[in-house]
Amino acid sequence: MNLAETGTRTASSPTQAIPVAAARGIEAWHVPSPVVPMIAIAFNFEGGAAQDPEGKAGTAQMLARLLDEGAGDLGSDAFQEALAARAIELHFHAGPDSVGGSLKMLVKHADEAIRLLSLAVCEPRLDPVAIERVRSQMIASLRYQQNDPGVMASRCYFREAFPGHPYSRPSSGTTESLAAITRDDLLAMHKALIGRGGLKVAVVGAVEADGAAAMLDQAFGRLPEKDPLKPVPATHIHDLGRRIVVDLDVPQSVIRFGLGGVAWRDPDFIPAYVLNHILGGGAFTSRLFQEVREKRGLAYSVGTSLTSHRGVAMTWGYTATKNERVVEALDVIGEEINRLIADGPSDDELQKAKDYLTGSYALSFDTSTKIANQLVQIAFEGLGMDYIARRNDMVASVTQDDIRRATGRTFANGKMLVVAAGRPVGF
Structure with a gap:
């Protein structure tokens, strides 16, 4: 042919x-x-x-x-x-x-x-x-x-x-x-x-x-079948609550931090995804962007994302700030996480997050290449061919109870593993 x-x-x-x-x-x-x-x-x-x-x-x-x-x-x-x-x-x-x-x-x-x-x-x-x-x-x-x-x-x-x-x-x-x-x-x-x-x-x-x-x-078609791979062991983030310095002589420290997460295949992934959008995934609207950048001017960029691997899932965060303000920035980040643990988002905050996530989803499919990449990732995660049709309904149906459950599974007691590359003062 x-x-x-x-x-x-x-x-x-x-x-x-x-x-x-x-x-x-x-x-x-x-x-x-x-x-x-x-x-x-x-x-x-x-x-x-x-x-x-x-x-x-x-x-x-x-x-x-x-x-x-x-x-x-x-x-x-x-x-x-x-x-x-x-x-x-x-x-x-x-x-x-x-x-x-x-x-x-x-x-x-x-x-x-x-x-x-x-x-x-x-x-x-x-x-x-x-x-x-x-x-x-x-x-x-x-x-x-x-x-x-x-x-x-x-x-x-x-x-x-x-x-x-x-x-x-x-x-x-x-x-x-x-x-x-x-x-x-x-x-x-x-x-x-x-x-x-x-x-x-x-x-x-x-x-x-x-x-x-x-x-x-x-x-x-010419490829052979392959032998079973070495299984990737399940793991978790060690030493939550620990802070580590990578000593570099630079005026600004780059920070990486992480907490627990929920795998893409998990039924609680969508609630965790909405929660992450509220905390740090929502670009200009997230709590961390508003509190760390807009209100205090501590950093130019700050955010979080959900990372899902075969052996672990985590909430992965980033920012960068002057060495003298690293502790202050981390305190603000910790306070926002603890506020979500204690009180959750407001109803209005939750609704706006869901509206954005459902309204923007179509932008992931505006080119043939994007469509192909999205489809192959959905297949790789085993989510089913109908996932795209179901996804927005799942987001729209997330409730405050779902958010509380996802908060317990991801943030737990709010402790983070933190790495700062630079020379943070008082770290």
Whole structure:
């Protein structure tokens, strides 16, 4: 089948995603969108940096960066030239629990784009020259980051929050661990992670369902099943209530803080998500933004987000302020958390949060690429194909009782693990 001839003439919304009957058990969702003659594909393989071998942190990320550095009969330069000649966008990335990627192309170049994607995932060359180039780039980046307070604070936070756990290791590795990674390690990681088992795919754009199925068969059909991954142990944030300094000679400290969280698959995730919006996720309207920035001028930016990994969920926060005002800023943050624990939000505050979260959700789907990325993440989390249709109703139905339950599960007694990179006074 010529993939460039599979365009559709019927438009659909992301709530009308349909399963694709791809061969060999590949789980995929499809949204036809004929407005622009383009196709976007997003995909995730189960397993990421948490699968890195002991002492070789950064293996999964190095592999992701090498997948488009030559594949099949094409060396690195030839592969990149083949992409550029047809304006094909192909990217790979690695996170704690997955290696994934995205592909975007014009319909008329679909055949070549899918061929290159198939080569990248099925036959990466992992040439020694490319390995050394990527290794050098990653090490140079790490050395540059040694004086970045934000990077240093985040690395310290995860190291102290999850001691001995795979999440304690930096996904980008260390200079020592990157130097230790061999080509055999990369081949073993490819075998462990890049297979049809646990693969989730979304296809959005000017292509019919049978055309999408043909694409997926050609792109991923040659992949083998893979052996079960090492299980990622469940964990929790250690040393809540502790404050840690990463000593850097800078006039402003960068702060990272965390409390408990609720996983995306958990029934209490939506109430926790609304609660987080009220505390620090609501940009200009959140309590932390109003109290820390607007009323006191302690920081330019401050906020929180819910982070959900396979082995842990947490409420993750950030800000930065003058060394002399770090303690004051943290006191204000702690006071707002304790106010929510004691009193919860007002009814008006809760309603405004729900109105914003339901009204803004459509902005997550304003391009084919965004739709594909959202769908593949929903599939990866096992939330069901109807999640997009259900999500706003779930947000709108959150009650004060739901918020109180989520507050108990996330904030508990209000203690935080805090890392400040700088020279905070009185910390």
